[in-house]
Amino acid sequence: MSSALPKAARRGLADEAADLVRAAIFSGHFPPGAPLREVELAEHLGVSRGSVREGLARLEREGLVRGGWHRGTTVIEVTAEDVQEVYALRAALDRLAATTARRAATAEHLSALDRLVAEMTAEIAEGSDAPRLVALDMAFHDQIHAAAGNGRLTSAWEAIRSQLHLFQLHRVDAAYDHYRARVVDEHRELAALLRSGDIRTLARRAEEHVDSARRSLLAGLPTAQ
Amino acid sequence: MSSALPKAARRGLADEAADLVRAAIFSGHFPPGAPLREVELAEHLGVSRGSVREGLARLEREGLVRGGWHRGTTVIEVTAEDVQEVYALRAALDRLAATTARRAATAEHLSALDRLVAEMTAEIAEGSDAPRLVALDMAFHDQIHAAAGNGRLTSAWEAIRSQLHLFQLHRVDAAYDHYRARVVDEHRELAALLRSGDIRTLARRAEEHVDSARRSLLAGLPTAQ
DNA sequence: AGTTGTCCGAATGTCAACATTCGGACAACA
């Protein structure tokens, strides 16, 4: 058993099932558009359909999968329109998170951001584990939202977080060099602005950071408008 | 039976249960803090616990109720901190919705907004049905989000919509005159800006509209900071 | 009196069987 509390996992089987399926989607086991059948998953995970069902509902709330009345659940596709929607909303959320965090962030939050930037730098220096780099990117923005301390804002962020993660994985697949060349500098600047920057500059840079990611991803997509 | 499609309600019992419970909360039958017991609701609504459970999960996604592991579900409270969180997020969402709708809105959307303003005016002229006025207010902002046409943004809006509705009902309880005096003019101006206004002015007014509501509500609350 | 340990009722978490619905395959028809 792991070193952490063995029975600390006090959440239900539904949450666990959701985590497992989410990981399987990120790993590519379930590509975009793939159907997620309840009986199949229940059998494979060793839990009942009810728990799988509740887990899938959670993933639907995260926007990672889509479902309809008696029409099953499938992994979302990555279309230009989806990307536009998600990144437009993300820009608004990140802007609010950054400006809120500028006032509310504690020293611990700020040093955690620095630590993540350092990890990114190290990651780039040695190998080129793209998924790990993307995970650090996501963790960086998680930390900003944590620093902002607005529960509703965090919920809204979590509602697009998984989609964003999926999109970013596609992005580094298509244009890893471009991503690799900018990721550290952009996040280092954001960290600096969060520590002692002008609030209007911060708001603008947070939006630009998202815009940069959006254009980079759209460039590698068909029918990019 | 209604004039619309009688069996068009093709959604599951879970959705129906959610609607019923939501209405009961708005009507005051379940005041803030009240426990929502699954067996009790299942009996009263004539559906199984599973459906009630799924319906409550939906209300939890809307932020109207809160639940924990083996700890039941209760209606949210209305504290100053909750109000600050919800209105801060709403300002960011409404700003994005308004600026997006400024470009994407169709003539139908715009005339629907005018119609709602007219209904508000009529409502004030005759009686003083506060809940109905609040419902029109909510419908107005629903329409803006519909005009924006960003599915993810709409989801984020729906995640705070019910809380907002509950807060607004409390607001008119505490300061109906103040609300009544401003609601029509503010919405009329927003409608005009959406039709042919400068986009920066629109963004600013949308944020100010939310701020006005927030301060009005906080004034009638204890421990208002 | 204050504290600790045990027990019990109530409520939620989980499960497997049953009912309902969807979408395509197939055949009859124009």
Place this chain on the structure above:
DNA sequence: TGTTGTCCGAATGTTGACATTCGGACAACT
């Protein structure tokens, strides 16, 4: 050949019973 109607398999929606967990009441101990 294109269209319409019917049927059927597969998958989801729903249900009630069973298992687990929580929180307080009560009693024994210090």
